[in-house]
Amino acid sequence: MLEQYLRFKEENPDALLFFRMGDFYELFFEDAETAAREMQVALTSRNPKDDNPIPMCGVPHHAVQTYLSQLLDKGHKVAICDQIEDPKQAKGLVQRAVTRVLTPGTVVEDSNLTAKTSNHLAAIYWDSQSGSGGLAWVDYSTGQWSGLHSKKEPELWQWAVKINPSELLVVQGRNVPPQYSDLSATVTQLPAGAFFDRTSAEERVLKAQEAASLDLLDLDGKPELVRCCGALLAYLDQTQKGNFKHLGEFKPLNLGKHLLIDEVTERNLELFRRLDGRTGKGTLWKVLDRTMTPMGGRLLERCLRQPWRELGPVVKTQETVAFLHGDDGLRGELRSALDSVYDMERLSTRVTLGRATPKDFTALRRSLSVLPNIRSMLERVTEAPQLLAKLLKGWDDMEDIHLLLESALVDSPPVVITEGGLFRQGYDGKLDELIELTDHGEAKLQELHKSETENSGIPKLKLGFNKVFGYYFEISKAHRGDIPEYFIRRQTLVNSERYITPELKELEEKLLSASDERRNLEYQLFQNLRDKLADARTRFLYMADALASLDYWQGLAETARVNDWTRPELHDGMEVEIEAGRHPVVEDAMGAANYIPNSVSISPEKRILLITGPNMAGKSTVLRMVAIFSVMSQIGSFVPARGAKLGMADRVFSRVGASDNLSQGQSTFMVEMMETARILRQATMRSLVILDEIGRGTSTYDGLSLAWAVVEELATRARGGIRTLFATHYHELTTLEGKIPGLRNLNIAVKEWKGDIVFLRRLVPGPADRSYGIEVARLAGVPRTVVQRARDVLAELEKKSQDERVGGKVENATQTLLPGLGSPAPANCPEPEEHPVVRQLSELDVDGLTPIEALTILNQWKKSL
Numbered sequence: 001m002l003e004q005y006l007r008f009k010e011e012n013p014d015a016l017l018f019f020r021m022g023d024f025y026e027l028f029f030e031d032a033e034t035a036a037r038e039m040q041v042a043l044t045s046r047n048p049k050d051d052n053p054i055p056m057c058g059v060p061h062h063a064v065q066t067y068l069s070q071l072l073d074k075g076h077k078v079a080i081c082d083q084i085e086d087p088k089q090a091k092g093l094v095q096r097a098v099t100r101v102l103t104p105g106t107v108v109e110d111s112n113l114t115a116k117t118s119n120h121l122a123a124i125y126w127d128s129q130s131g132s133g134g135l136a137w138v139d140y141s142t143g144q145w146s147g148l149h150s151k152k153e154p155e156l157w158q159w160a161v162k163i164n165p166s167e168l169l170v171v172q173g174r175n176v177p178p179q180y181s182d183l184s185a186t187v188t189q190l191p192a193g194a195f196f197d198r199t200s201a202e203e204r205v206l207k208a209q210e211a212a213s214l215d216l217l218d219l220d221g222k223p224e225l226v227r228c229c230g231a232l233l234a235y236l237d238q239t240q241k242g243n244f245k246h247l248g249e250f251k252p253l254n255l256g257k258h259l260l261i262d263e264v265t266e267r268n269l270e271l272f273r274r275l276d277g278r279t280g281k282g283t284l285w286k287v288l289d290r291t292m293t294p295m296g297g298r299l300l301e302r303c304l305r306q307p308w309r310e311l312g313p314v315v316k317t318q319e320t321v322a323f324l325h326g327d328d329g330l331r332g333e334l335r336s337a338l339d340s341v342y343d344m345e346r347l348s349t350r351v352t353l354g355r356a357t358p359k360d361f362t363a364l365r366r367s368l369s370v371l372p373n374i375r376s377m378l379e380r381v382t383e384a385p386q387l388l389a390k391l392l393k394g395w396d397d398m399e400d401i402h403l404l405l406e407s408a409l410v411d412s413p414p415v416v417i418t419e420g421g422l423f424r425q426g427y428d429g430k431l432d433e434l435i436e437l438t439d440h441g442e443a444k445l446q447e448l449h450k451s452e453t454e455n456s457g458i459p460k461l462k463l464g465f466n467k468v469f470g471y472y473f474e475i476s477k478a479h480r481g482d483i484p485e486y487f488i489r490r491q492t493l494v495n496s497e498r499y500i501t502p503e504l505k506e507l508e509e510k511l512l513s514a515s516d517e518r519r520n521l522e523y524q525l526f527q528n529l530r531d532k533l534a535d536a537r538t539r540f541l542y543m544a545d546a547l548a549s550l551d552y553w554q555g556l557a558e559t560a561r562v563n564d565w566t567r568p569e570l571h572d573g574m575e576v577e578i579e580a581g582r583h584p585v586v587e588d589a590m591g592a593a594n595y596i597p598n599s600v601s602i603s604p605e606k607r608i609l610l611i612t613g614p615n616m617a618g619k620s621t622v623l624r625m626v627a628i629f630s631v632m633s634q635i636g637s638f639v640p641a642r643g644a645k646l647g648m649a650d651r652v653f654s655r656v657g658a659s660d661n662l663s664q665g666q667s668t669f670m671v672e673m674m675e676t677a678r679i680l681r682q683a684t685m686r687s688l689v690i691l692d693e694i695g696r697g698t699s700t701y702d703g704l705s706l707a708w709a710v711v712e713e714l715a716t717r718a719r720g721g722i723r724t725l726f727a728t729h730y731h732e733l734t735t736l737e738g739k740i741p742g743l744r745n746l747n748i749a750v751k752e753w754k755g756d757i758v759f760l761r762r763l764v765p766g767p768a769d770r771s772y773g774i775e776v777a778r779l780a781g782v783p784r785t786v787v788q789r790a791r792d793v794l795a796e797l798e799k800k801s802q803d804e805r806v807g808g809k810v811e812n813a814t815q816t817l818l819p820g821l822g823s824p825a826p827a828n829c830p831e832p833e834e835h836p837v838v839r840q841l842s843e844l845d846v847d848g849l850t851p852i853e854a855l856t857i858l859n860q861w862k863k864s865l
Contacts, residue, residue, distance in 0.1 A: 001093065002028070002054075008081050008098055015079040015101055016071060018064065022087075025080075026058040038074055039067045062416065068102060069111045075186045078102040101239035104186045105167030108141045108350055115343060116289070116297025118142070121235070122165035122185070123228040125196055126153050134225030137163050138232050142298075142345045143246040143541075147229060148253045149222040157183075159253075161263040162305060169231050171196055179674075182263065190231065198223055201230020208233055209250060218252050225252065246352040246537065259307040259634050264675050265654040269627055270585065271304055284628060287588045288637065290558040292338035295345055295544050296551025300635075303552070307634035309650055311570055317553070317636025319385040322567055324557035325638070330377060331561075334554050337374050341367045341547055348540035351533045358413035358422055358526070361405060364533070364540075368402035371395075371543065374550070387553070391546050398543060401536055408529055417526055420519040431521050437514035445471065448507060456484050464498070471508045472498045553636075560638035564592070568633045568644035574686070574723055576602035576626065580642035583625040584632070587640060596761040597641070598622050602723050606744045608715055611727045612734060612768035613748030615776045618761045619727040620656055622748070623690040626725055627652050630688050647723075650686040653679040655694065669698050673706075680713055685721035689714065692727045704730045715740045734767035837861050 001021075005028060009017045016035055018025040027035045028046070036043035036057040045053035059067045071078055080102065085095045105121030113119050118139045126133035135156045136147035150156050157180045160168065168176070168185040171192045176183050190196070202214065205226060214220040219229070229250065236244045267273065274282040285304060291297045308314045324331045342363040350356040351364075378384070378392045413422045425432050437444065449463040452473065458481065462474040474496050475483065487499040533540075559565070563584070580597035587595045600622065602609065611619050629639050630649045655675045676694060683689055694710050695703030707730050714724045720742060737745045747768035749760040774794065778787045844857070 004093060004096060005081075008079070008096070012079040012098060012101060015077040017079045017081055017098075018068075019081045020061065020083050020096065021058075023061055024058040025061055025064055026056055028054055028056050030055075032057045034076075035067075035071070038076065039070055041067075065109060065111050069109075072102060072104055072107060072112050075104065098241075100241060100243075103167055103188070103239055105165060106140045106236065106239055108346065108353065108355060110343070110346070113141055113346070115294040116291070117301060118144075118163075118298055120163050120165035121167050121169070121232060122160060122163065123169040123196075123231040123235075124156055124160055125171065125224050125227045125231070126156065127224050130224070132224050134222065134228040135159055136225060136228035136232055137165055138236075138247065140236065140240075140244070141349055143248045143349055145229075145232070145247060146251050146253050147225050148255075149225040158263050160185075162261075162266060169195070169235055182267070188235075190235065195231040195234045196227045197230070198227055200234070201227045204230045204233040204237075205250070208244070208247060217250050219250070222252070240353075243353055246349050248541070253306075257309055259309050259631070259649055260651045261305070261307075261631065262651075262653070262678070264678070265627070265652055266305070268654040268656040269624055269631070269652075271631070272301075282585060282589065284585055284631070287584050288559055288632070289555065290562075291551045291555040292335055293341045293547060293551045294343040295548035296338070296555060298345075299548045299552045300555065303635040304631070307631055308636075309634070309648065311572060311648055314570060314634055314636055314648075316385070316387050318567060318570075320387045320553045321556045321560070321636055321638065323385045323388065324554050325560050325567075328561070330381070331554050331557055333377050334374065334550065335558065337370045337377070338547065338551050338554070340370050341551075344540055344544035344547070348533070348537050348544070351530055352537050354530065356530060356533075357415065358409065358417060359415065361409055361529070361533075362411075362413065365402060365405040365409065368398050368405070371397045371402075372399070374547075387549070391549060394542070395546065396539055396543055398536070398539055401533065401539070404529070404532065408525075418519060418523055420515075420522045422522050422526055428521070428525060431518065431525065434514050434518040434521060437510050438518050441511045441514070444507060444511070448504060449473075452501065452504075456487075457481060458483070469498065469500070470512075471504055472500050473504065474498050556635075556637045563587075563640060565638035565640050566643060568629070568639050568641075568646050570633060570646055570648060573647045574602070574604065574607065574721060575645065575647050576600065576688075576723065577643075577645040578626065578629060578639075578641050579644065581625055581629065581644065582640040583621050584628065584640050586621055598625070598761070598763040600626055600725075600763065602626075602725075604721075605742060607721065607742040608711065608724045608726060608740070609744055609746050610711070610733060610736070610767075611725060611746045611748065611763070612729070612731060613727075614750055614759075614768070615729075615773060616779070617748035617750055617759050619748055620692050622763055623692055623725045623727055624654070624656065627654055627688060627690050648686065649688045649723075650684055651682065651688070653683055653687060653689045655679060656690065656692040672696075676710060680710070680717070683714075683717065683722050685718040687718075687722055689722055689724045690727075691724065693729065694726070695730070704732060707733060708736075711736060711743070712740065715742060729773075731767060737767075837864065 005017070005019050008019070009029075009031070016027060016031045018027065020026075032043060032055040035041070036055075039057075039059070041057050041059060043055060043057050046056050047053050068078055078101070079098050080100045081096050082099045083094050084097050084099070087094050103121075105119065107113060107119065119141055120137040120139055122135065122137040124133070124135045132149065132151050133153055133156050134147060134149050136145065138145035148156065148159055157177060161180055161183050164183075165185045168183070168187050169190055170176075170187060172189045174189065176187060205217070205219070206212070206214070209217055211217055214222075214226065219226050233244065236242075261269075261271070267275070269284065270282065271284045273279055280286055285301065288304070289297060289300055291300055308317075324334075344364065344367055347356065347360050347364050347367075350360055375392070375395050375397060378388060378395075381388065384392065408423055408427050410422065410424055414420075423431055425435055445463060449461070453459070453461045458475060458479060460476055460479070463471065464474050465471050469490050472490060473487070475498075476496050478495075483499070486501055488501065489497055490500050491498040560567075578598075578600045580599060582592070582595050582597050598618075600609070611622065613619050629641070629644060629646060630652050632639050633644070633646050634648065655672065672694070676691070679689055679691070691710070695706040698706075707728055711726060711733060714722050714726075734745050736743050744765070745767040746763055746765060749762045749764045750768075751758045751760055774787060774790045777790070778784075840857075840861075849857075
């Protein structure tokens, strides 16, 4: 047995091997030590009296799923080694095989998954020679998969962070770049030749998709993406033993259809996670999510990650949400019905993979039972919006499947398939006989005993049983009457004779074998039922998608109704008009009654809003509110405002807050500049940019210079059409109004009252006169002595600054002021002398140099400098 164990372990060296032995899964050697520690079970040993006992631990097979979940959550892989023959019929060692390798990205059981979140297995490949790469991902629990081909390696890693896979496949020797350490996936390194080979990958993809050519899958001319798809299929073949027939049609991601939100903006806007990394309350997803089904929740997640870019699909969704928003009765009925729907996507996947339990079947039965009711609700609608009408037109009650499940399974089937008790009487004639025997076997014997007593005329005929003869009839020797001819003598005792009859022996054989036959027959019937449901997977997925859409629409309508939100008016222009808008997450935390709304207006004449004001006044909240409104509106949601007119955006960029990344050797300022660089290079005329405190991580003059230059760049890029909200403490920038077309000053108002400041939280025109940083420090609890000393120093600095400006010229300044902030340099200032190296460089004939001459010149310059 240990030789068998070690052979399977050698084939799966990077996985914990769960080895089935009877009613337990056992682990040995190092696996046992690791598993015992991680699962908190007792570590024992085999042959404990030997000098080298073998460490071992085990868990019952019926409770194994709980322990597997613990190991997968901690990033372990688990190889399941099952008995593949009946131990009762085995000759010698029971045959075993690794039937499945569980990894974080390939699980399908509910205990390992979050209901409303996708669970992705991803693969990434970059070819430095071709300068292009691919990223592919699959949710094995639903069968949906997609991918992205790009000429920019950073873009691939950014999307890897966005989709947040549980497991990421990379070429052996490759690791996640340090700047993308937010990626929390389990990284699995694989040999390039075995998994990422282009020819093999193409063959695997075409076979899996049953396609004749790659162009049918929109993969032609995307070899790196094909490699990634092939790697996913090869990995699933290795870990799931080829069991991935449930995968749907591969659909490459079309970036042109979606509003792009990079991983930095997604984090800054706290769409799915708060800035501290936590999920749940404090995120936009939590505020929006009032879906009733897992499928609807995952659809909301996908739409939030990839909102629509074009007006058409958004307006259609808005119309449906608005319709349900206005019909409280219908929406309430739908919510009640959808509450009874289970995860039909993942349930049908487990059915197709042969991993469904009786509990999964009853969940499907319950889900299908509400379909006719939902259809009836929708049919009552007289003037349905386009999307609801289309959904109703293709509706499938799946009545035949529901009737099949209703007639087949008992109301509360057992957990274990092989123990019987699954099916109702009347479903199968042969099974009915076995159920009758197993449930009423004693009564059958008593009926036969009574019948034989009456027919034979023997008044004291007894029924008995022993292990040698089985069941028998016993007749006392005192009986003097005739004994029927079909009574066969089996044993003679002192006072009696024991007989059997053909009917008694037949009944005995049925009773003794009925229990095993019943279990075997029920298992076979269960497999047959599972196959019938697997054949209906396409129908299950169609209705799962329909229910997800319906749930998504009603969820957005319910959220808007509960929170008193407004339908935004969308258009293809660049204007943004928000009247009395509220940040949805902040409002959810503090309550609508305590929230002070703000109005924001962006137009060609006011396309760059420069917002000043003290810390804690609410600048960042206003910035994020505008960006979040764009995201919400382009998924079809209402927004928290009295009114809103929003121009569609192609990208939303956010540079908010300050944080360093010491593990990557990046300071706060470096991170800030990298994010700013991305915005300046990628923003287009239809983009929306929010920037908060550019240049605060360096010296005052450096930071101010950068902030100044960034504002000027945004004003000229994309023909001056980039909509921008720019919050800053550099009050010098407020002088740009009137100098840069389209720039307007706004500030968050505060009021001084008896030595204190009151945050009014109101966005008003014009620049702020002060930053009130010292007052904020006082409110934060900085000691009084420090606050007072800071006030004194500030007064001295302000006085010195005023004294240095005399008659429009700067005298005794310790550092040259920036252009536009002080007097120009004197006209008679001499030009600086040109350096000899600069002169030589300008005269150099680069095309005529040999490599050795170039190196010689470089060495001379180095010595001269």
